Amino acid sequence: MLAIKNLHVCIQDEKEQVKSILHGVDLTIHPGEVHAIMGPNGSGKSTFANVLAGRDQFQVTDGNVLFNDNDLLALQPEERAALGVFLAFQYPIEIPGVNNMYFLRTALNSLRKIKNLPPLDAMDFLALVKTKMREVQMDEKFLHRAVNEGFSGGEKKRNEVLQMLLLEPQLCILDETDSGLDVDALQAIAKGVNSLRDGKRSFIVVTHYQRLLDYIVPDVVHIMAKGKIIKSGDKSLALEIEEKGYGWLDS
Amino acid sequence: MTNQFIKEVVDKSYAYGFVTPIESDNFAPGLSEEVIRNISQRKNEPDFLLQWRLKAYQHWLTCKPPRWAHLHYPDIDYQKIIYYSAPKSKKNAPKNLSEVDPQLLETYKKLGIPLHEHEKLAGVAVDAVFDSVSVATTYKEKLKEAGVIFCSFSEAVQTHPELIQKYLGTVVPYRDNFFAALNSAVFSDGSFVYIPKGVRCPMELSTYFRINAANTGQFERTLIIADDHSYVSYLEGCTAPMRDENQLHAAVVELIALDNAQIKYSTVQNWYPGDEEGRGGIFNFVTKRGACRGKNSKISWTQIETGSAITWKYPSVILQGENSVGEFYSVALTNHRQQADTGTKMIHIGKNTRSTIISKGISAGHGQNTYRGLVRVLPTAHAARNFTQCDSLLLSSTCGAHTFPCMEIKNPTAKIEHEASTSKIGEDQLFYCRQRGLKEEDAVSMIVNGFCKQVFNELPMEFAVEAQKLLEVSLEGSVG
Numbered sequence: 001m002l003a004i005k006n007l008h009v010c011i012q013d014e015k016e017q018v019k020s021i022l023h024g025v026d027l028t029i030h031p032g033e034v035h036a037i038m039g040p041n042g043s044g045k046s047t048f049a050n051v052l053a054g055r056d057q058f059q060v061t062d063g064n065v066l067f068n069d070n071d072l073l074a075l076q077p078e079e080r081a082a083l084g085v086f087l088a089f090q091y092p093i094e095i096p097g098v099n100n101m102y103f104l105r106t107a108l109n110s111l112r113k114i115k116n117l118p119p120l121d122a123m124d125f126l127a128l129v130k131t132k133m134r135e136v137q138m139d140e141k142f143l144h145r146a147v148n149e150g151f152s153g154g155e156k157k158r159n160e161v162l163q164m165l166l167l168e169p170q171l172c173i174l175d176e177t178d179s180g181l182d183v184d185a186l187q188a189i190a191k192g193v194n195s196l197r198d199g200k201r202s203f204i205v206v207t208h209y210q211r212l213l214d215y216i217v218p219d220v221v222h223i224m225a226k227g228k229i230i231k232s233g234d235k236s237l238a239l240e241i242e243e244k245g246y247g248w249l250d251s
Numbered sequence: 252m253t254n255q256f257i258k259e260v261v262d263k264s265y266a267y268g269f270v271t272p273i274e275s276d277n278f279a280p281g282l283s284e285e286v287i288r289n290i291s292q293r294k295n296e297p298d299f300l301l302q303w304r305l306k307a308y309q310h311w312l313t314c315k316p317p318r319w320a321h322l323h324y325p326d327i328d329y330q331k332i333i334y335y336s337a338p339k340s341k342k343n344a345p346k347n348l349s350e351v352d353p354q355l356l357e358t359y360k361k362l363g364i365p366l367h368e369h370e371k372l373a374g375v376a377v378d379a380v381f382d383s384v385s386v387a388t389t390y391k392e393k394l395k396e397a398g399v400i401f402c403s404f405s406e407a408v409q410t411h412p413e414l415i416q417k418y419l420g421t422v423v424p425y426r427d428n429f430f431a432a433l434n435s436a437v438f439s440d441g442s443f444v445y446i447p448k449g450v451r452c453p454m455e456l457s458t459y460f461r462i463n464a465a466n467t468g469q470f471e472r473t474l475i476i477a478d479d480h481s482y483v484s485y486l487e488g489c490t491a492p493m494r495d496e497n498q499l500h501a502a503v504v505e506l507i508a509l510d511n512a513q514i515k516y517s518t519v520q521n522w523y524p525g526d527e528e529g530r531g532g533i534f535n536f537v538t539k540r541g542a543c544r545g546k547n548s549k550i551s552w553t554q555i556e557t558g559s560a561i562t563w564k565y566p567s568v569i570l571q572g573e574n575s576v577g578e579f580y581s582v583a584l585t586n587h588r589q590q591a592d593t594g595t596k597m598i599h600i601g602k603n604t605r606s607t608i609i610s611k612g613i614s615a616g617h618g619q620n621t622y623r624g625l626v627r628v629l630p631t632a633h634a635a636r637n638f639t640q641c642d643s644l645l646l647s648s649t650c651g652a653h654t655f656p657c658m659e660i661k662n663p664t665a666k667i668e669h670e671a672s673t674s675k676i677g678e679d680q681l682f683y684c685r686q687r688g689l690k691e692e693d694a695v696s697m698i699v700n701g702f703c704k705q706v707f708n709e710l711p712m713e714f715a716v717e718a719q720k721l722l723e724v725s726l727e728g729s730v731g
Contacts, residue, residue: 053686057678077685086686093683097701106697107687114688146701163687 001202002029002171007063009044009051009227021047021058022227029171032199036213036238037206039224040246045206046090048224049175052204053087054080067171082114084170088160088177095147100159103147104129108166132165136192137184154185161192172196173204178212190215210238223249267521271357277467278335284308287436290335294405294439297412300419307425307435314429317563320592321621321653324497324534324561332499333467334437376401378442378458380471390454397453399483400445404472407443414445418476422505422542422569430501430536430563434470438503441471446481446512455711457486460502468499475505477512479545484515484711497525497560502537510545510572515553517710518566522558527616529588532560539566540596543575543604551578552595553709560589565623567596570604570632577606580706585618585650594623594655599632599665608639611703614650621653628665635665643673644702646695 009022022044029035039045051058052065054077065072070083095103109119120128133140136158148156157177164172174193178186193203193216205216213221213235221237222229223246230249231237278286287308291301316327376390378401394401400411408415425435442458460471477483487504500522506514516539525532535558541550552566562585568577579595597606612620620643628635643652652673660667676698684694700707700719707715 053682055682076691077682078688078690081686081688089683089686093677093679095680095683095698095701097704098697103684103687103697106693107684107689110690110693111688167687 001031001068002027003066004028005064007048007051007065008061009047009058010061011047011058020061020227022051024228025063025224027222027229029202029204031202032197033220034197034203034205034216034218036218036221036235037204037224037229038208038210038221038238038241041208043224044227045224046175049087049090049173049204049206052080052171052173053077053085078110081167081169082111086164086167086169086172088157088164088172088174090175090177090179092148092151092156092160094149094151096149098147099143100145100147101126101129101143104143104163104166107163111167129162129166132162135165135195136161137188138162153180154182157181157189158185161189165192165196168196169201171202171204173206175206176208177205178207178209186212187215210242213238225249267523276335276337277333280333281330282308282332282334282437286334290437290439293335294408296408299412299416300408303420303425304436307432308437310426311429311432311436314432316429320563320623321619321655322561322563322590322592324590327497327499327534329433334470335439336467337439376454376456378403378456380440380442380458380460380469393453398447398450399452400443401456402443404438404441404443404474407474411443411445414476415443415474418474418505418507420505422507422540423503423538428538431503431538434472434501434503434538437468438470438472441473441502442475443473444475444483444485446477446483448478449480450478451481452483455484455486457488459488460500468501470500471502473502473504474507475514475516476507477509477514477548479510479512481509482513484517486517486519486711488519488521497532497534499534500537500559502539504537504539504566506539506541506550508541508543508545508548508550508572508575511547512545513549513551514541515551515711516541516566518552518554518556520554520556520558520562524558524587524589525560527587529560529617532589533558534561535559535563536561537564539564540569541567541577542569543572543577543601545575546572546601547574548572549576549578551576551580551709553580553706554582554593555706555710556581556583556591556593559591562589562591562593564593565595567598568606569598569600570606570635571600572604573601574603574605575601576604578709579606579608579610580709581610582613582703582706583611583620583622584613584615585620586615588617590619590621592621592623594621594625596625596627597637599626599628599635599637601631602633603635604632605636606638608637608641609705610639610641611706612641612643612652613646613699613702614643614652615646617647617649619651619653621655623655623657625657625659626667627659628662628667630661632662633664635662637666638668640670642671642702644699645673645675646699 004025004027007022007025010018010020012018037045060073072080105125112119138158148159177189218235221233221235223231287304291304376394378388388402423431425432444456446452475485508514522533522535543550550568556562566579570577577597583591583593585591595608608624610622612622614620622641626637641654645652654671656669658667680698681694685691
């Protein structure tokens with residue numbers, strides 16, 4: 001489904017200094033697999049997630065990414081979304097004045113349009129979104145507020161997973177979705193994510209902590225450090241990290 | 252890339268730039284006492300009005316144009332302007348729509364303002380002003396039944412001279428400022444509204460201003476009087492052809508609300524803004540003011556300003572009556588080389604008077620957007636309250652947003668709040684929307700509309716949708 005070869009990425013900071021962040025990432029994900037990416041702060045995990053979604057502040061200097069035979073790097077963010085790439089943001093963005101329900105429906109209908117499906121009208125959409133909200137235990141009042149505005153950290157993350165449930169993407173990338181969550185929220189979110197696991201849909205779960213992986217059990221765990229994947233293994237690797245930290249990998 | 256896109260969004264063309272090839276009756280350019288006498292004579296005006304015009308002209312001669320605004324433009328040569336231009340009709344004045352020149356009807360149809368009886372805007376009475384004169388007013392009969400007077404200013408001068416004499420210039424005296432003096436001397440037409448005691452006007456009233464002839468100025472005058480316990484909602488729209496030279500629009504609007512009366516005045520201003528390089532466009536110097544004379548009266552201004560090369564206007568409210576309320580809701584958009592210096596004045600005189608100011612400025616391209624506001628609380632205004640919120644959104648790195656709020660509080664019981672923010676349209680917000688599958692264009696308009704929502708909510712339903720669309724058009728190609 002996803003084949004990443006030799007991905008090199010750099011960023012230009014405000015002083016126009018070019019800084020290399022990823023240098024040579026290789027990763028293959030098959031349909032239905034859950035891959036966890038762990039690693040210390042600044043290792044390039046979030047950059048990796050954002051590059052896949054098409055964030056244009058990063059420059060890809062080498063390598064290629066094939067997603068179901070499409071050259072992902074050549075596509076605009078909305079085109080990638082249309083192919084089924086979804087990024088749950090580490091810091092979900094606030095859009096003042098834009099009603100959350102309107103935003104969700106517009107997003108869903110623009111994807112439906114690309115798939116040549118008729119748009120959902122307000123009534124059908126409301127019924128659908130209410131079902132999905134129950135899955136992530138989110139109060140309906142959040143439909144009537146502006147997108148993420150004044151939401152708590154946990155509410156924002158639930159809203160991300162709600163969008164994922166609505167848009168039913170093929171590849172779900174979760175960028176530190178667990179950070180700043182209490183146990184209840186963590187479980188609600190894991191429940192939502194697990195409900196999407198159908199043997200075809202794939203996941204990339206970026207996280208610092210093995211805690212999330214108790215709830216979303218990965219098939220493969222990768223350790224990223226200094227812009228490279230330095231070690232891969234099964235879920236026991238995550239437990240090892242939890243115990244020993246990242247230090248031992250350097251030596 | 253994002254910048255490129257936003258530029259494209261803002262660069263959409265102006266859809267109302269066409270010229271109607273119609274024969275018109277023009278004065279020669281230039282301004283003199285003679286010209287004013289001619290306008291007055293052409294309109295068969297009573298002597299008091301001619302004398303008032305002449306006094307205004309004498310005063311104007313002693314005035315200097317204001318230069319304190321944050322606007323840059325060349326001096327205007329007032330002798331090069333044509334002060335009167337009227338479409339030549341077969342008869343002196345059309346008695347009903349069947350007598351209006353079909354080409355004029357066609358023009359308004361193209362602008363989305365059908366005047367024909369059978370396809371009129373449902374529930375909205377329209378007065379259409381073409382260059383210097385009013386060409387048609389719809390739904391007159393229906394309004395008459397309710398006792399509402401809604402007609403062109405010229406007609407009101409003939410049919411209700413006593414109301415004109417009583418109220419004209421009482422809110423904006425001709426001595427008020429340079430442009431108000433000029434308007435008072437040469438105004439050619441406009442709209443007149445009188446809502447009698449206890450009447451809730453049964454429909455929206457609307458004036459559509461169209462500049463067509465070249466080298467003319469448009470100087471219209473609107474006077475709205477809401478008598479005790481009455482209510483009226485009024486909307487004004489404006490467009491003009493695309494021309495390389497600038498044209499002057501200097502209007503005056505006076506609103507008077509008596510005891511327990513309410514006036515809601517909404518403007519969608521879309522004069523030709525000039526081209527990308529700043530050639531052409533309307534110079535819009537407008538004086539709008541309302542007086543809440545009666546107790547518990549309320550005047551509310553809502554403006555969507557997307558057009559004009561230069562905008563200079565400060566719709567204000569004088570809060571005289573006890574418990575009276577003034578409101579100002581504004582969205583001003585400047586793109587390309589457009590400049591806007593706009594805001595409001597809330598003058599608190601009576602006890603327990605309240606005012607609200609919500610201003611949203613959007614700048615794109617090289618646009619310069621200035622909010623200028625005054626909140627004045629006089630010693631008599633016990634327990635006055637004001638809330639001001641003034642937000643700016645920048646869509647490019649070459650545009651500017653400026654804020655000049657001013658407060659003069661002379662009564663210690665006043666409560667005044669001011670909030671302000673300036674933000675650049677977020678790359679983060681755009682990326683977030685696009686990641687969810689929205690096209691960049693849709694994402695920009697969604698974010699901008701969200702920014703303006705508080706103001707759009709104040710527009711009459713029929714026009715809120717129009718305003719959103721207008722903003723989308725004006726913004727095409729604008730972020731960068």
